[in-house]
Amino acid sequence: xxxxxxxxxxxxxxxxxxxxxxxxxxxxxxxxxxxxxxxxxxxxxxxxxxxxxxxxxxxxxxxxxxxxxxxxxxxxxxxxxxxxxxxxxxxxxxxxxxxxxxxxxxxxxxxxxxxxxxxxxxxxxxxxxxxxxxxxxxxxxxxxxxxxxxxxxxxxxxxxxxxxxxxxxxxxxxxxxxxxxxxxxxxxxxxxxxxxxxxxxxxxxxxxxxxxxxxxxxxxxxxxxxxxxxxxxxxxxxxxxxxxxxxxxxxxxxxxxxxxxxxxxxxxxxxxxxxxxxxxxxxxxxxxxxxxxxxxxxxxxxxxxxxxxxxxxxxxxxxxxxxxxxxxxxxxxxxxxxxxxxxxxxxxxxx
Numbered sequence: 001x002x003x004x005x006x007x008x009x010x011x012x013x014x015x016x017x018x019x020x021x022x023x024x025x026x027x028x029x030x031x032x033x034x035x036x037x038x039x040x041x042x043x044x045x046x047x048x049x050x051x052x053x054x055x056x057x058x059x060x061x062x063x064x065x066x067x068x069x070x071x072x073x074x075x076x077x078x079x080x081x082x083x084x085x086x087x088x089x090x091x092x093x094x095x096x097x098x099x100x101x102x103x104x105x106x107x108x109x110x111x112x113x114x115x116x117x118x119x120x121x122x123x124x125x126x127x128x129x130x131x132x133x134x135x136x137x138x139x140x141x142x143x144x145x146x147x148x149x150x151x152x153x154x155x156x157x158x159x160x161x162x163x164x165x166x167x168x169x170x171x172x173x174x175x176x177x178x179x180x181x182x183x184x185x186x187x188x189x190x191x192x193x194x195x196x197x198x199x200x201x202x203x204x205x206x207x208x209x210x211x212x213x214x215x216x217x218x219x220x221x222x223x224x225x226x227x228x229x230x231x232x233x234x235x236x237x238x239x240x241x242x243x244x245x246x247x248x249x250x251x252x253x254x255x256x257x258x259x260x261x262x263x264x265x266x267x268x269x270x271x272x273x274x275x276x277x278x279x280x281x282x283x284x285x286x287x288x289x290x291x292x293x294x295x296x297x298x299x300x301x302x303x304x305x306x307x308x309x310x311x312x313x314x315x316x317x318x319x320x321x322x323x324x325x326x327x328x329x330x331x332x333x334x335x336x337x338x339x340x341x342x343x344x345x346x347x348x349x350x351x
Contacts, residue, residue, distance in 0.1 A: 041175040041183070048171040048184040049191050055168040056195075062165045063123075063149045064199045067098055070121045074100035075146070077108065078125035079133050081182040082189060086125045089193030096201040105133035113137065118145045123196075126150075127169065127185045129157020138162045151192060153185055167192060228315050229308040231348050232329045232338030233259065240265050240336060243272055243296035250275060250295045259339060263328050264299040269335040271328055273299030305330050308337055312350045315340055 067074050074093055078086035086102050093100035103115050116122065122141060124134050129152035141148055142162070150163035153170040160166045169192050175183035200206075239257035241250050243264055254262045254275070261276040275298055283290060283298060306315045306327050315327055319342055329338035 037177070044173055044175040045184045045187045048173075048188050051172060052169065052188050052191060055170060059166050059168070060195070060199075063167055064196060064203065066147045066149065066165065067093075067121050067196070067200055068203050070119065070147070072099075072117050072120040074098055075116050075120050075122045076100060076102045076125070077105045077122065077134060077137075079105055079131045081186050082125040082127060082131075085186050085189045085193065086123070088190065089123070089125075089197070092193060092197045093200070096197050097204045097206040098197065098200045105131065105137060108137055109133065113140060116141070116144060116146060120144075121147045121149060123149045123151060124159060124163070125152075125169075125189055126157070126159050127153040127182060127189070129154040129159035131159070134159055151189060153188075226312040226348060226350060227308070228306055228310045228312055228329055228340055229338070231312055231344045231350075232308065232340045233257075233344070234329075234338040238336070238339055239263065240269075241295050242266075243294065243299075245295040247290045247293045247295075247298070250298075251280075259326065259341060261326055261339075262295075263303075263336055263339065264295045265336050269337075271303065271305060271330065271334075271336050272296070273301045274303035274328060275299045276326070303328055306340070307332070312340075312345060312348065316342075316345050316350055319345075 074090070076086040076090040076093075077083075083102075083104065090100045090102040101115075103112050108116070126134055129150065135158050138148075138158075147165070148163045149165045149167060150157075150159045151167045151169050152160050153168070154160060155166060155168060155170070169185065169188045171184040171188050173179060174181060174185060237257060239253050239259055239262035241253050241262055241264055243266065245253075245264075250262060254260070254277075261274055263271055264273040264275065265271055273296070275295060279298060279300060283293075304318055304322055304324060304327050306318055306329055308329050308331055318327055319325060326339060326341040328336060329340055331337045
């Protein structure tokens with residue numbers, strides 16, 4: 001076949017004919033049709049989820065029990081779109097108290113099956129239940145002695161027949177207008193995985209604190225795991241003076257430490273009071289003779305205190321409740337060990 005020159009380009013008979021696998025030329029966009037298809041998709045997938053509830057039976061409870069009693073890990077496998085869903089399910093399980101990870105079935109046939117150990121529970125996801133990559137692993141998985149949980153839309157499939165426990169993720173219809181692309185079926189798989197995770201975290205007594213330990217970088221983790229002692233200023237950075245300290249020396253301490261206040265403590269480091277920039281402004285407005293004053297004469301007695309082992313979010317609550325920007329920090333013996341202000345909390349993203 002020869003391409004002929006035509007004008008400034010080339011005309012190729014092969015390319016000029018429509019290839020059977022080429023993408024169809026887009027039609028004129030119809031906004032109303034797009035909205036109608038969106039609405040139909042939502043309805044189909046909503047029906048799929050409601051139908052999913054009726055399909056669950058003793059298989060679901062046995063799956064939860066096997067994962068709850070598992071001494072190893074929950075291994076999740078799936079190919080294609082089911083694999084993408086499987087990665088999410090594994091991540092959700094791991095973050096809610098059930099040790100889990102995803103293994104790609106194709107890679108498992110080439111060495112990654114070594115990640116699976118006797119005593120593990122394997123959750124295999126396949127809408128058809130006939131995935132070649134999963135089917136090829138079935139004999140090896142049987143020899144390993146793992147508990148095989150099949151999540152499939154076909155109860156008579158190869159995967160279902162070889163499984164110890166079957167979870168039905170069947171749907172009556174895909175949302176795809178051609179009824180081909182995995183849409184409603186993957187939504188059902190995702191929801192079924194979420195249901196497993198929720199049932200497991202409830203059975204484990206999983207709490208907010210446990211969730212925070214799995215998410216130390218998130219907002220909840222910062223709020224539930226970060227303590228005042230993690231953020232407070234201490235040592236030489238902590239402004240403090242004795243009650244007999246003169247006014248000039250007290251201002252020098254405040255200025256040098258840059259916190260806008262200083263604590264007034266006795267010889268045992270117990271807090272007697274606090275003096276702030278606000279207190280200074282009020283004294284100047286009254287026209288007081290500042291040079292003749294001592295720290296004890298100008299301090300504000302009984303300041304707000306927090307314990308070093310308190311949560312940082314609780315310290316933020318004290319500041320908000322009493323409309324203050326700083327608190328002094330004490331130890332279990334009520335001795336001054338630090339100071340904390342709102343800027344410290346904001347830098348740590350606690351507030």
